[in-house]
Amino acid sequence: xxxxxxxxxxxxxxxxxxxxxxxxxxxxxxxxxxxxxxxxxxxxxxxxxxxxxxxxxxxxxxxxxxxxxxxxxxxxxxxxxxxxxxxxxxxxxxxxxxxxxxxxxxxxxxxxxxxxxxxxxxxxxxxxxxxxxxxxxxxxxxxxxxxxxxxxxxxxxxxxxxxxxxxxxxxxxxxxxxxxxxxxxxxxxxxxxxxxxxxxxxxxxxxxxxxxxxxxxxxxxxxxxxxxxxxxxxxxxxxxxxxxxxxxxxxxxxxxxxxxxxxxxxxxxxxxxxxxxxxxxxxxxxxxxxxxxxxxxxxxxxxxxxxxxxxxxxxxxxxxxxxxxxxxxxxxxxxx
Numbered sequence: 001x002x003x004x005x006x007x008x009x010x011x012x013x014x015x016x017x018x019x020x021x022x023x024x025x026x027x028x029x030x031x032x033x034x035x036x037x038x039x040x041x042x043x044x045x046x047x048x049x050x051x052x053x054x055x056x057x058x059x060x061x062x063x064x065x066x067x068x069x070x071x072x073x074x075x076x077x078x079x080x081x082x083x084x085x086x087x088x089x090x091x092x093x094x095x096x097x098x099x100x101x102x103x104x105x106x107x108x109x110x111x112x113x114x115x116x117x118x119x120x121x122x123x124x125x126x127x128x129x130x131x132x133x134x135x136x137x138x139x140x141x142x143x144x145x146x147x148x149x150x151x152x153x154x155x156x157x158x159x160x161x162x163x164x165x166x167x168x169x170x171x172x173x174x175x176x177x178x179x180x181x182x183x184x185x186x187x188x189x190x191x192x193x194x195x196x197x198x199x200x201x202x203x204x205x206x207x208x209x210x211x212x213x214x215x216x217x218x219x220x221x222x223x224x225x226x227x228x229x230x231x232x233x234x235x236x237x238x239x240x241x242x243x244x245x246x247x248x249x250x251x252x253x254x255x256x257x258x259x260x261x262x263x264x265x266x267x268x269x270x271x272x273x274x275x276x277x278x279x280x281x282x283x284x285x286x287x288x289x290x291x292x293x294x295x296x297x298x299x300x301x302x303x304x305x306x307x308x309x310x311x312x313x314x315x316x317x318x319x320x321x322x323x324x325x326x327x328x329x330x331x332x333x334x335x336x
Contacts, residue, residue, distance in 0.1 A: 001033050001034060001035045001068060001069055001070075001071055001072070001073065002032075002033070002034040002035070002069060003031070003032070003033060003061070003065055003068050003069050004031070004032040004034070005029060005030075005031060005032075005058055005061065005062075006029070006030040006031075006032065006312070006335070007027070007028070007029050007030075007054050007058065008027070008028045008029070008030065008283070008312050009025050009026070009027050009028075010025065010026050010027075010028060010283060010308045010309070010310040010311070010312070011024065011025055011026075011308070011309045011310055012024055012025065012026060012281075012307055012308060012309060013306075013307055013308060013309045014132070014134075014138075014142060014307075015132070015134075016132045016281070016307060017132045017133040017134060017154065018132060018133060018154045018156065018178075018180045019133065019154070019155070019156025019157075019179060019180040019181065019182035020049070020156075020180060020181070020182075021048070021049075026045065026046070026281045026308065027045075027046035027053070027054045028043060028044070028045055028046065028054070028281075028282065028283055028286075028312065029043065029044050029045075029046075029054050029057045029058060029096055030042070030043050030096070030283075030285050030312055030313075030335065031043070031044075031061065031096040031097055031099075031100045032100060032335075033068075033073075033097070033100040033101060033104050034104075035072070035073055035104060035108075036108070038104060038107050038108055039104065039107075040099075040100040040101060040102070040103035040104025040105070040107060040330060041099070041100055041103050041285050041313070041330075041331070041333050041334075041335065042095070042096040042097060042098065042099030042100030042101070042102075042103065042257075042285070042286075042289065043095075043096055043099060043282050043283060043285040043286035043289070043312075044057055044092045044093060044095045044096035044253050044282075044286070045092070045253050045280040045281055045282055045286070047092070047253070047280060050092070050254070052090075052092045056090070057090070057092055057093045057096070060087065060090040060093040061093050061096070061097065064083070064086050064087075067082075067083075067086070068083075068097065073101060073104060073105060073108075075105065076098060076101040076102045076105050076258070076259060077259050079097075079098075079101045080094070080098050080101070080256070080257065080259040080260075083097060083098075084256070087256070091234065091253075091254060091255060091256035091257075092253050092254070094256040094257060095252050095253045095254075095255070095256050095257040096257075097257070098256065098257025098258055098259050099252065099257055099258060099285075099286065099289045099331070102257075102258050102259075102289065102330075102331070103289070103330040103331045103333070104330070106329055106330040106331070107329045107330040109329070110329050111329055112292070112325060112328075112329055112330070112331075112332065113289075113292040113330060113331055114292040114294075114295065114325075117292075119292075119295040119296070120295055121294065121295055121325070123295070124294040124295060124297075124322075124323060125294060125297055125298065125299055125300050126149060126150060126300075126320075126321035126322055126323075127150070127300050127301060127302045127303055127318060127321055127323065128148070128150040128151055128152040128174075128176055128299075128300075128301050128303065128321070129146050129148040129150070129151055129152070129303045129306060129321075130151070130152045130153075130154065130178075130279075130301070130303055130307060131143055131151055131152070131153050131154065131167070132154045133154045133155065133156065133157060136159070136162070136163050136166050136167075139153075139163065139166075139167060140166065140167060140170055143167060143170055143171060144170065146306070147171075148173060148320070148321060149173055149174065149320065149321045150173060150174040150175075150176065150201075150321055151167075151171070151173055151174070151175055151176070152175075152176045152177075152178055152204075152301055152303075153167065153175055153176070153177050153178070154178050154180065155177055155178065155179050155182070155191075156179050156180055156182030156183070160177075160179075160191055161190075161191060161194045161195075164177070164194075164195055164198050164200065165198060168198050168199060172199070173199075174199060174201050175195075175198065175199055175200045175201065176200065176201050176202055176203075176204065176299075176301075177191075177195060177200050177202075177203045177204065178203075178204040178205065178229070179191075179203065179204070179205060179206045179207075180204075180205060180229075180230070181205055181206075181207060181208040181209065181230055182206075183206045183207055184207060184211075184214065185207070185214045185217050185218055187206075188203070188206040188207060188218045188222065189218060189221055189222060189223075191203070191206075192206075192218075192222045192223040192224040193223045195223075195224060196223045196224055200224060201224075201225075202224055202225040202226065202227050202246070202247070202299075203222070203224050203225070203226055203227070204226075204227045204228075204229050204249060205227070205228060205229040205230050205231060205249075206218065206226065208230070209230045209231040212244065215231070215244040215245070216243070216244060219243065219244050219245065219246075225246040225247065225274070226244075226245045226246050226247075227245060227246065227247045227248065227249050227274070227276060227299075228241045228244070228245040228247070228248045228249060229249045229251070229278065231244070231245065232245075232248040232249065232250065232264075233251075233254045233255060234254070234255050234256070234260070235255065235260050235263055235264050235267070238264050238267045238268050238271070238273075239267070239271070241273070242271045242273060245273070246273065246274055247268070247273050247274030247275060247276060247298065247299075248264070248268050248273060248274075248275060248276065249276040249277065249278040249301070250264050250265065250275065250276065250277050250278070251277070251278050251279075251280055252277065252286065252289065252290060253280045253282070253286070254280070258289060258292075258293070261277070261293065262293070262296070265293070265296045265297075274298040274299070275296065275297050275298050275299075276297060276298060276299040276300060276301065277290050277293055277297060277300050277301070277302065278300075278301040278302075279301050279302050279303055279304040279307075280304070281304045281307060281308070282304040282305075283304060283305055283308060283311050283312040283313060284305045284311050284312060284313040284314065284315040284316065284333055285312055285313045285315065285331075285333045285335075286304065287302050287304050287305055287315070287316060287318075288313070288315035288316045288326065288331040288332050288333040289331045289333070290302045291316045291323050291325060291331070291332075292331060294323060302318070302323070303318070305318065306318060311336070312335060312336065313333045313334055313335050313336055314326065314333070314334050314336060315331065315332045315333035315334065316332060316333075
């Protein structure tokens with residue numbers, strides 16, 4: 001195979017703020033794997049919370065370039081198992097390679113990726129659109145800029161209940177709330193009780209991942225379902241989240257790609273948990289890969305391209321929350 005790395009820095013449409021940071025630019029790395037004249041694309045995102053930068057990601061991949069380029073792809077799963085021991089400390093890099101391998105594999109079969117898996121896309125969930133933390137006036141303005149059926153609202157301020165009350169005045173859309181670890185036990189329970197009557201569907205990661213005892217208390221008494229994000233990074237975390245959360249949000253970048261994500265989905269469903277996949281502000285390359293998992297999911301947050309002022313690729317389209325697949329094999333993504 002031939003390996004090519006494409007680093008990008010894409011501007012956000014608006015400053016993107018969550019409880020722990022703000023940013024105006026999203027660094028990304030797109031990986032291309034070419035074999036027999038066919039190219040597959042994958043993507044991973046820079047993320048300071050996990051100490052992942054594009055240079056670090058590129059160094060990790062280039063360190064094993066000879067092995068990657070010397071490999072002949074049979075299945076993406078076998079390739080992932082070969083690479084995992086080398087990338088177990090950098091699953092972000094492994095994700096980009098795994099996505100590219102899945103895209104390449106499906107293209108070699110001249111099928112869309114969901115067709116390779118034999119999935120029915122007729123009941124796919126719709127994606128939410130994220131409203132980052134800002135002044136309440138600006139949050140309302142962002143909501144009006146993107147009329148949408150489902151919003152994810154980033155919270156973690158001193159006025160979270162007031163924010164949801166004000167946003168509710170301007171739309172009948174479903175709300176999902178993401179605190180990104182910002183709350184404690186009492187705050188989570190108080191907010192959940194208030195949000196239930198305000199059309200909030202669930203709360204994502206209300207408290208820090210290490211506060212297991214706190215999550216036990218919240219899980220026992222919360223008025224709303226709880227979805228794990230920072231608490232569910234890799235496959236081993238699924239079982240640990242059972243009894244603490246009602247569902248898990250799987251990020252392909254964090255877990256190492258589609259290969260482990262499909263196993264995590266299966267594990268969570270066997271435990272009776274709900275399943276979601278989320279965005280790490282990927283461009284259309286990574287988002288197109290996520291789209292093929294939709295038939296497995298209860299919820300999805302794949303609005304990365306909508307939040308960015310720039311994009312790397314053409315692929316899936318998102319219209320009023322609905323995902324429209326590109327009429328191409330593989331994941332459907334092609335670099336612009």
